[in-house]
Amino acid sequence: MAHLSPTPVLEPAQDRTMILNMGPQHPSTHGVLRVLLEIDGETVVRIMPDIGFLHTGIEKTCEAKFYQQVVPLTDRIDYLCPMTNNLCYVLAVEKLLGLQIPPKAQWMRVMMNELTRINSHLVWLGTHALDIGAMTVFLYCFREREEILKLFEAISGQRMMTSYFRIGGLALEPPLDFFDRVRHFAGYFPDKVDEYENLLTGNPIWGMRTKGVARMTAEDAIALSASGPTLRGSGVDFDLRRDMPYSGYENFKFKVPIAQEGDVFARYMCRVRELRESIGIVKQALEGMPEGPIKADAPGVVLPDREKMKTQMEALIYHFKIITEGFAIPPGEVYQAVESPRGEMGYYVVSDGTAKPYRVHMRAACLANLQTLPTMCTGGLIADVVAAIGSIDIVLGEIDR
Amino acid sequence: MPLPPAITDLEQLKSHPAVARLLAWNPAAVTGVKFDREEMTIYVDRSNIREACALLRDDPASAFNYLSDVTCLDWFPREPRFEVIYHLLSISKKERVRLKVRLDSASPAVESVTSVWPGANYFEREVFDLFGIRFTGHPYLVRLLMPEDWEGHPLRKDYPVEGYR
Numbered sequence: 049m050a051h052l053s054p055t056p057v058l059e060p061a062q063d064r065t066m067i068l069n070m071g072p073q074h075p076s077t078h079g080v081l082r083v084l085l086e087i088d089g090e091t092v093v094r095i096m097p098d099i100g101f102l103h104t105g106i107e108k109t110c111e112a113k114f115y116q117q118v119v120p121l122t123d124r125i126d127y128l129c130p131m132t133n134n135l136c137y138v139l140a141v142e143k144l145l146g147l148q149i150p151p152k153a154q155w156m157r158v159m160m161n162e163l164t165r166i167n168s169h170l171v172w173l174g175t176h177a178l179d180i181g182a183m184t185v186f187l188y189c190f191r192e193r194e195e196i197l198k199l200f201e202a203i204s205g206q207r208m209m210t211s212y213f214r215i216g217g218l219a220l221e222p223p224l225d226f227f228d229r230v231r232h233f234a235g236y237f238p239d240k241v242d243e244y245e246n247l248l249t250g251n252p253i254w255g256m257r258t259k260g261v262a263r264m265t266a267e268d269a270i271a272l273s274a275s276g277p278t279l280r281g282s283g284v285d286f287d288l289r290r291d292m293p294y295s296g297y298e299n300f301k302f303k304v305p306i307a308q309e310g311d312v313f314a315r316y317m318c319r320v321r322e323l324r325e326s327i328g329i330v331k332q333a334l335e336g337m338p339e340g341p342i343k344a345d346a347p348g349v350v351l352p353d354r355e356k357m358k359t360q361m362e363a364l365i366y367h368f369k370i371i372t373e374g375f376a377i378p379p380g381e382v383y384q385a386v387e388s389p390r391g392e393m394g395y396y397v398v399s400d401g402t403a404k405p406y407r408v409h410m411r412a413a414c415l416a417n418l419q420t421l422p423t424m425c426t427g428g429l430i431a432d433v434v435a436a437i438g439s440i441d442i443v444l445g446e447i448d449r
Numbered sequence: 450m451p452l453p454p455a456i457t458d459l460e461q462l463k464s465h466p467a468v469a470r471l472l473a474w475n476p477a478a479v480t481g482v483k484f485d486r487e488e489m490t491i492y493v494d495r496s497n498i499r500e501a502c503a504l505l506r507d508d509p510a511s512a513f514n515y516l517s518d519v520t521c522l523d524w525f526p527r528e529p530r531f532e533v534i535y536h537l538l539s540i541s542k543k544e545r546v547r548l549k550v551r552l553d554s555a556s557p558a559v560e561s562v563t564s565v566w567p568g569a570n571y572f573e574r575e576v577f578d579l580f581g582i583r584f585t586g587h588p589y590l591v592r593l594l595m596p597e598d599w600e601g602h603p604l605r606k607d608y609p610v611e612g613y614r
Contacts, residue, residue: 100594107579108603112610143486146452270540273516273568284540291543378452380485383536383547385517394518394536411518411536419571448594 065093068430072101076179076434079444083421083437087430095425095433097418102448110408114374115141116215118408123209125410126446128171131157131164132388134213137408139294140384140395141215144377147346151338153217154296159230159333160203160212161295161386162326166237167196168389169319169326173244176316176438180257185247192240195233202226216350217343227334234330241323249320258313262424262436265310272423273416276391277322278440281315283308288387295386299336300329312432312439319441349375374403383411390414390441412446455485465489466511467537467546474504480551490547498535498550499560499586505537505546506565513537513546516562519572521580525606530554533582535562558583561590579604 071082080101086094106125110118122137123130135157142149174189197207203222204212212219248254264274269282279286287304289297305321307314343350351370352363369375377399385394394411417440424436462468462482468491471479478501481492493501505513517536524530531552538545550559561584562569573584574593581602584590592599601608 100592100596103594105603108608108610146486270515271567273566273572286540380452380455381490382486382488383518383545385545392517396518396520396534396536398522407522409518409520411520415571415575416568419568 064088070433072098077437078175078442081418081437081442081444081447083433085430085433090429090431092425092428092430092433095422097421099415099418099444099447102444104449106449107408107410110405112404114403115377115405116370116374118405119214120209120211122410123211124445125412125449126388126390126393126414126443127208128168128443129164129389130208130210131160131212132168132386132393133410134211135161135295136384136386136388136393136395137397138213138215139386140382140397141377143382143384144380144397144399145215145346145349147216147344147349149217149295149344150341151296152340153342153344155299155333155337156218156222156342157213157295158297158300159330159337162329162333163196163199163230165326165389166323166330167193167200169323170196172319172389172438172441176441177248177254179434179438180254182248182251182254185244188240188243188247192237199226199229199233202229214343214350216346217341221342227337230330231334234327234334237327238324241320241327245320248316255313257432257435258316258439259309259311261312261432262428262439263309263311264420264424268423269310269420272420274391274420275413275416276387276389276441277315277318278391278417278420280304280306281318281439282310288385288392292385294384300332302326302329312435315439376401376403385411388413390443390446391417410446410449412449414440414442414444414447418442418447452486455483457481457483462489466508467491467505467513470504470508470511471501474501488545488547490549492549492551495550495552495559498533498548499562499565501548502535502537502562502565511544511546512539512541513544515540516566516568516572517545519562519569519576521576521582521604523580523604523606525554528553531557531580531582533559533576552582557581558585560585561587563587578602581605 065086065088068085068087071077072080082098084096106121122133125133170189170193174186177185200210201207204210264282266282266284269279285306302325305318307317347366352367356363357367379401381398383396385392391413393413396409398407400406425433459482478494478497480494483490505511515538517538520534522532529551533550535548576582577590578592578594
């Protein structure tokens, strides 16, 4: 219960300043972030984020599970982009194994990953606008997000904790009308983005609350290990999907939106343009979707189909062995990074030659991005702290793990 | 598809820009190398890590200007017990390299790299919190995720996964 005491203790440096506590139960801290502010009137003199309220020890839990049992845990780290976490983990394990994935599984992964990005950005846009006072956008965003969650439910049986990607491929074949439903969604979604932009981009109130607010230079962003739209909003042109492609991203054409100003509005513009680019990638994936299997041909690693289990003895044995004993991976270590909606999501997986990972470490993009908060907010107004927190798009589940 | 074996011979890998830069600066700083699964690992002597990071950041040939991650491994009961791991990224060259520092259990302390990258602050605090590694020169080395009065360091291998300690 130590967190009930006001620690870390921040003492006012001068007579005229005072300490203001914000969170952990505050609607605009997006979860359980606690921020300690030293203020001089309305001006922020010092700011100190305090985290750890949502720490669940996932990294320790992973060490006690088989490799395939870790996949459902990864959903729960960043609960707004479960498929990105699934993807990063399975890519890391596949790299450890040296496993090749069939093209259809790769393309499906890219398509689902981009839908996840749209899903996550919609939650960000809605809550960010709500923090600053624009209620309508929130309702519109959640209307479209509902459609994506229905697609997730159709393909994996779950709305949020999908666990759809498995080591060696995908869990299930998509249902028959799935691609038509995605095509329908991709057809009307760009108009909806126009709708959000009509409400916000040219809106003078939105501009006053976001332009020139919470600035960060490119040098600061790199030095503070910021990534994703927080980095690109400061004018650094780097996106892992394009620059260090994984899972077949080199087959897709898309632009990486960047903005030079480094303020809240720049980060907003980066993410809104990313919504349009992502739906473009989804359309390309639909058009070029290859035929073929969705699982790699690796009998000791990938679970056999149910049909084969009922007719073939070997399939039944492999199924039994994978479930009860897992599969051993040759000793080694890999660091696999993917571009999550928030930035560089990295998994560092170490194998000691047994069926359980020796160590799984998640490089959380939000944890590094949160460090930029003091740079953005010092010297600004209290009201802008809320805008800054919204603009770095934090998810406390990922920060605290 | 079988994995190619790991290369650990320094002679074969000394043309890698990061290795070459570190060897040119101080041959004693590089205590080992490994190239496995297309990832480069350089073992750096514990007393040289901060300067090695600053060198690689400022060197135009390698330009590892971005710190992706700092984490740790516990090889209990083997000695040296801990490995502190730095994942560096070059934004211009689009390359990664992994630096490792080996620490024994008697004095698990290493110089902080926060003076090279301020972004190492939270990463090092997390490693301190969960592994008990001391980073000398860190501006604010207190627990990050666990409560302040917590005893022990949960990610150490002699810390049980289940049950209350």
